[in-house]
Each structure stands twice: as structure tokens, then as C-alpha cells.
Amino acid sequence: MQIKNFFKLDIGHNRIFGLDILRMLAILFVVFSHSASLLPDTVYTFFDLFYFDGVCIFFVLSGFLIGNIIIKSVEKNGFSRSELFTFWIRRWFRTLPSYYLFVLILGVLSKVFITGFPLRAIIPFLFFSQNLTHANDSFFGESWSLSVEEWFYLSIPLLLFFSVNFFKINFKRSLILVSVALLLFSTFLRYYMYSSGHLPEMVDYRRVVIMRMDNLMYGVIGAYLSFYYHHFWTKNKYKFFVTGIVLMLAWKVLSYLYPNIESFYYVNLFYPLFCMAVLCLLPLLSQYSLKKYGKIATAVTYISLISYSLYLIHFSLIKKLLIDNIFSSFFAGSGIEFMVLKNVFYWVASILGALLLYKYFEIPTMKLRDKIKFK
Structure with missing residues (x-):
């Protein structure tokens, strides 16, 4: 017992x-x-x-949840500096203590058990700079996706804060403008790197912050629709869900047809297609709760x-x-x-x-x- x-x-x-x-x-x-x-x-x-791509699911889901948190907070309390710092503190207490615990554990064990492991390899991981522009597998390689999320936590609220408080654009409009702008930025950056032949220089573009920020924006747009157009969001939840399943199956088939990570499909359509599929699942899944839990x-x-x-x-x-x-x-x-x-x-x-x-x-x-x- x-x-x-x-x-x-x-x-x-x-x-x-x-x-x-x-x-x-x-x-x-x-x-x-x-x-x-x-x-x-x-x-x-x-x-x-x-x-299916678990990281993409996490990114869209994170964008949706964080977007909802920001929207509800701002609509209730306004967008002051205290709201901005409170958001950051709450996010960082959620993610950073466990992350830094593992940086410490992995650093000590790597130094003891891996011959020639340089402790300086840990430094970029302390500031989430390990994969800002290039992938980095020198240490704690899977943390690349957390780095993308941490830069999302830092940049999105800050951009929204400046848009609302300095450029005097109302929050609702600021949210959709910032979300779409960042979505298009990463999407067109991948296209530019592909069309200009610079993609190999990125080593593995799939794990680079600036190449993946758009994935989270699909979730933020979902939060925007869920809050400001709730009737549309709930009324069409089954249609969206079926669309999401169809898009996922199409994504799966195309991924087998074009497996090369430097192909046009993989670089330019792989992530947008799957993220849109996950976004379409959210109207139904975000309203599905249980009163009793079985095993x-x-x-x-x-x-x-x-x-x-x-x-x-x-x-x-x-x-x-x-x-x-x-x-x-x-x-x-x-x-x-x-x-x-x-x-x-x-x-x-x-x-x-x-x-x-x-x-x-x-x-x-x-x-x-x-x-x-x-x-």
C-alpha cells in the first residue's frame, strides 16, 4: 500500500x-x-x-495552451509589465528547474564516464543558445525542442507587449499579426534556404530555433480562434476533426513518398501540413473532459x-x-x-x-x- x-x-x-x-x-x-x-x-x-511527429504535436499544443494563458490574462488584467514578468516567472518555474537539474546530472556523468568530454560544451545549453541558428549534438541533443519553446516563451509575450504598449495596436489585432508574421517568417526562411542552396549549411535545419518557430504559431492561432471566435470553434469541431485526420493520413503517405529531409516536400510542406492537421484536432479535443477516470x-x-x-x-x-x-x-x-x-x-x-x-x-x-x- x-x-x-x-x-x-x-x-x-x-x-x-x-x-x-x-x-x-x-x-x-x-x-x-x-x-x-x-x-x-x-x-x-x-x-x-x-x-507521427511527436515534437510537432508538442509545439502546436504548447502554442495553444500558452496562447490561451496569455489571452485570458491580458483580457482580464491588461498587459502591464507586471503581467509580462508574472508570465515569464510562471513559465520558467515550470520548465527551468527540471531542465537545469538534468544539465547538472548529465554534465557530471558525461565528465566521469565519457572520455574527453569537454565541460565547455555545456555552456550554450545554459542559455538555450545551442541551436539558435545551427543544430548542436555535443550534449543533451534532444533539448533542441525545449530551446525552441523557451525562445517562444520569451519572444511572443515581449513582441505582444511592445505591439500593445508602444505601437498602440489593440491586443486582439496584435496577437494575430505577431502570430502570422512569425509563422510566415520561419516558413519562408525554410523556403529561402532550400531554393538558394544554403540548406546543407544548417547541418540539420529541423532542430534550429528560427526554422521551427512557426510550428508553435499554429497553436497560438488556434487559441485566438478558440477565444475570440468560440462559436465558430465549437460549432465546427467535428468537421475540423475529420479534416485533421485526413490531413494526418495525407502527411503520412507523402512522408513515405518523399523521405529525403532535403526534398521540397520535407523542407516546405512537412511541418505546415502536420501542424495544420494537429490544429484541426484541437476544437474537439480541447472540449473533451471526463467526470470519472477508469484505469x-x-x-x-x-x-x-x-x-x-x-x-x-x-x-x-x-x-x-x-x-x-x-x-x-x-x-x-x-x-x-x-x-x-x-x-x-x-x-x-x-x-x-x-x-x-x-x-x-x-x-x-x-x-x-x-x-x-x-x-
Whole structure:
């Protein structure tokens, strides 16, 4: 009974189960995609048939949720400097403590167990500058997507603040102008880099901040429609949902037809098409809540709750450091039993570790943010 309570999480009564489903799928897709080297090619290829881009789902969902937070805050309290700083503080208390904890853990373990690991490689990761213009795999490679989000948290409220307070454009108009402008900026930047032949210079443009900011803007536009055109948003939710499913299937087919990451489709249409598909799912899923939770619904919500911790722990720590380096001799066999052992360890250690991190570190640090307010 005590062990059960040790892992038990409180599920709030105001959770939106539809968004929990989306968040759960996103993190499972991400964790699965990083398990490629742990599986035989035939097995991975089979499961890949059911794979969708988890990072894009996270980006659109994050844009939607953050957009709603900003809209509701500004419409209620106005857009003063205190509102701006309060937003940043609440966001940073949500993401930074766990992130910096892992930068510390990974830095120490990498220095101890990886020969020749330079501690200076960590410096860009302290300021989220590791992938502003180029991808960086020197350390904590998967954090590229968090870097995109952190720059989104910093830049969007700031741009809106200046638009409202200095250029005197009302907030509603500022929101759609800034969202569309940033969406078009990244989209046309990818097209320019592709058409001018500069794309190879980016190393891997898919993980560069300035190349992916548009993904979040689809979610912000969804928040704009949800709040200011709520009747339209809710009335057409089933039509949008069916459209989203069709777009996802089209995206899947086209991704198999044009797998080259430097092809015209992949550079220019891959992300917009999938982000639009996710956006179309939101009108229905953002209104889907539960009054009672069965075992399956509880499991879905648990995975959703620990998704950020699971994102931080599963790859650089569990996969690269523990399986591939520190305990590599233990997992060195080539038989089926070693493959099963590696996969069981990868998933169980990632999920249990994320559960403990969320309950005993992430929740306590999030509670601190409620004590800080700017007047």
C-alpha cells in the first residue's frame, strides 16, 4: 500500500482529457523514435507505420495552451509589465528547474564516464543558445525542442507587449499579426534556404530555433480562434476533426513518398501540413473532459502529467549514458534476450524515473511560482 502511494499522482478535476490524450501520444512518439537502435530494423519499420511527429504535436499544443494563458490574462488584467514578468516567472518555474537539474546530472556523468568530454560544451545549453541558428549534438541533443519553446516563451509575450504598449495596436489585432508574421517568417526562411542552396549549411535545419518557430504559431492561432471566435470553434469541431485526420493520413503517405529531409516536400510542406492537421484536432479535443477516470483514462493522464519529465530523462540519461555507456557491457549481447532486456530497461526506467521526478521535484518547484508576483 505504501509503494502504491509512493507512485500515486493527484489528478485535478479541471483537466481536459482530450489534450491529455494528445500530450500522451506526443511523448510516446518521441520516446519511441529514440528507441530505433534498440530494435531490429524490421520491428522498428513495422511500428513506424503508426508513428507521427511527436515534437510537432508538442509545439502546436504548447502554442495553444500558452496562447490561451496569455489571452485570458491580458483580457482580464491588461498587459502591464507586471503581467509580462508574472508570465515569464510562471513559465520558467515550470520548465527551468527540471531542465537545469538534468544539465547538472548529465554534465557530471558525461565528465566521469565519457572520455574527453569537454565541460565547455555545456555552456550554450545554459542559455538555450545551442541551436539558435545551427543544430548542436555535443550534449543533451534532444533539448533542441525545449530551446525552441523557451525562445517562444520569451519572444511572443515581449513582441505582444511592445505591439500593445508602444505601437498602440489593440491586443486582439496584435496577437494575430505577431502570430502570422512569425509563422510566415520561419516558413519562408525554410523556403529561402532550400531554393538558394544554403540548406546543407544548417547541418540539420529541423532542430534550429528560427526554422521551427512557426510550428508553435499554429497553436497560438488556434487559441485566438478558440477565444475570440468560440462559436465558430465549437460549432465546427467535428468537421475540423475529420479534416485533421485526413490531413494526418495525407502527411503520412507523402512522408513515405518523399523521405529525403532535403526534398521540397520535407523542407516546405512537412511541418505546415502536420501542424495544420494537429490544429484541426484541437476544437474537439480541447472540449473533451471526463467526470470519472477508469484505469485506461488514469494511465493516459499519468503519462500526460509526466510527459515533460519523461522527455528530459529518456534519451540522454537512460539511452545514451546508461544503456550505451555506463552499463554497455551488461547490455552487450546480441541475442533476442538482450534486445528485450534493453527495451524493458529503457521503457521501465524512463517511465518510473519520470514519475518520481515529476512527483518529488517538478511539482514542488512548480508550487514555488505561486508565491512570486510582480506588482
